[in-house]
Amino acid sequence: MNKKRLILGVIIIAAFGVFGLTAFQHALTPYVTFVEAAAKGGTAQVSGTVDKATARHDAARGVFTFELTDRSGTTMVVEYSGAPPANFDDAESVVAVGSIDGSSNVFRAKKLLVKCPSKYQAG
Amino acid sequence: MQRLIASAGAKLLLGAWMVIVIVGAFFYAPAAVTLGEMSRIIYFHIPSAWIAVLAFLMCTVYSVGYLRKRRVDLDAGASFAAELGLLFCLIATVSGSIFAKSAWGSYWNWDPRETSIFVLLLIYGAYFALRSSIDDPSRRSSLSAVYGILAFVTVPLLVFVVPRIPAVQSLHPDGPIIQAGGGLDMDSKMFTVFMASLAGFTGVYAWAFNLRMRAWRVLNRAQEAEAVDRED
Numbered sequence: 001m002n003k004k005r006l007i008l009g010v011i012i013i014a015a016f017g018v019f020g021l022t023a024f025q026h027a028l029t030p031y032v033t034f035v036e037a038a039a040k041g042g043t044a045q046v047s048g049t050v051d052k053a054t055a056r057h058d059a060a061r062g063v064f065t066f067e068l069t070d071r072s073g074t075t076m077v078v079e080y081s082g083a084p085p086a087n088f089d090d091a092e093s094v095v096a097v098g099s100i101d102g103s104s105n106v107f108r109a110k111k112l113l114v115k116c117p118s119k120y121q122a123g
Numbered sequence: 124m125q126r127l128i129a130s131a132g133a134k135l136l137l138g139a140w141m142v143i144v145i146v147g148a149f150f151y152a153p154a155a156v157t158l159g160e161m162s163r164i165i166y167f168h169i170p171s172a173w174i175a176v177l178a179f180l181m182c183t184v185y186s187v188g189y190l191r192k193r194r195v196d197l198d199a200g201a202s203f204a205a206e207l208g209l210l211f212c213l214i215a216t217v218s219g220s221i222f223a224k225s226a227w228g229s230y231w232n233w234d235p236r237e238t239s240i241f242v243l244l245l246i247y248g249a250y251f252a253l254r255s256s257i258d259d260p261s262r263r264s265s266l267s268a269v270y271g272i273l274a275f276v277t278v279p280l281l282v283f284v285v286p287r288i289p290a291v292q293s294l295h296p297d298g299p300i301i302q303a304g305g306g307l308d309m310d311s312k313m314f315t316v317f318m319a320s321l322a323g324f325t326g327v328y329a330w331a332f333n334l335r336m337r338a339w340r341v342l343n344r345a346q347e348a349e350a351v352d353r354e355d
């Protein structure tokens with residue numbers, strides 16, 4: 001293999017890498033902000049942090065509500081019909097899967113995903 | 124080195140080692156603090172992902188070797204490494220999906236980690252589509268070798284870089300063992316089992332690869348002998 005071809009090969013590989021990084025980055029994340037979810041309409045996955053003091057579980061109505069702040073800083077009330085996920089209290093961040101209810105201005109979640117701190121210590 | 128891997132003693136040692144790893148994963152290592160019993164899946168999930176990366180790297184090494192020396196055994200090695208890589212990548216995907224269900228609450232929600240490993244499966248699936256679509260052996264070997272090298276460029280990006288970009292907000296932890304500060308953050312018993320499992324999985328990979336290579340050599344020799352017979 002001569003030097004010119006080797007250099008050309010390295011350039012092609014590097015260009016391919018840069019293309020891969022930029023092309024995939026946007027498509028790689030399903031998580032949006034509340035503003036993006038409202039603009040898109042339909043079902044969206046909003047990720048953010050939870051103010052745990054606002055979490056309320058109304059067992060009689062079977063509704064769980066809390067305030068979720070997305071990465072752009074917008075806070076919205078999320079309403080989930082069901083019991084909170086088992087590891088909700090440990091959550092580092094939460095993803096609410098659902099859609100915005102324009103009339104009552106709450107995010108109706110069909111599903112809650114929880115990111116827990118992964119501590120590999122004996123419990 | 125190959126003789127060492129192929130020896131009966133090494134095989135027995137590997138078998139015993141893996142048994143100890145499996146027993147250790149369930150009975151020696153404690154369950155983790157918040158993840159509970161499910162945390163034991165890391166002794167199989169992370170080593171599978173590691174073997175996938177190692178195998179894809181080996182595929183690239185053999186591909187470069189083939190392009191330089193044009194030896195058919197190097198081409199065969201590249202394809203066997205990619206095969207094992209795809210298999211372990213699939214194991215990492217399935218075990219990850221089970222882990223995601225228990226840790227996050229969903230088997231599959233196109234988290235950046237899930238998307239990136241899915242893309243990786245497609246990329247190496249395409250490697251075999253390419254191999255089976257070309258009849259001429261030397262053309263097949265050269266094109267697959269070039270593709271094998273290009274495909275590996277995406278591996279470090281998809282496995283290590285993209286899921287860690289803050290904007291993609293993955294639910295997947297960055298790295299459970301090495302802390303941001305650089306220190307180790309794992310219970311010592313868990314760490315022992317984890318490292319033993321990494322070594323064991325690497326051994327299983329070497330054993331399977333070597334077995335595949337030996338089977339190929341026998342078949343190749345038989346085919347060559349047959350071809351010589353026909354010429355006579």
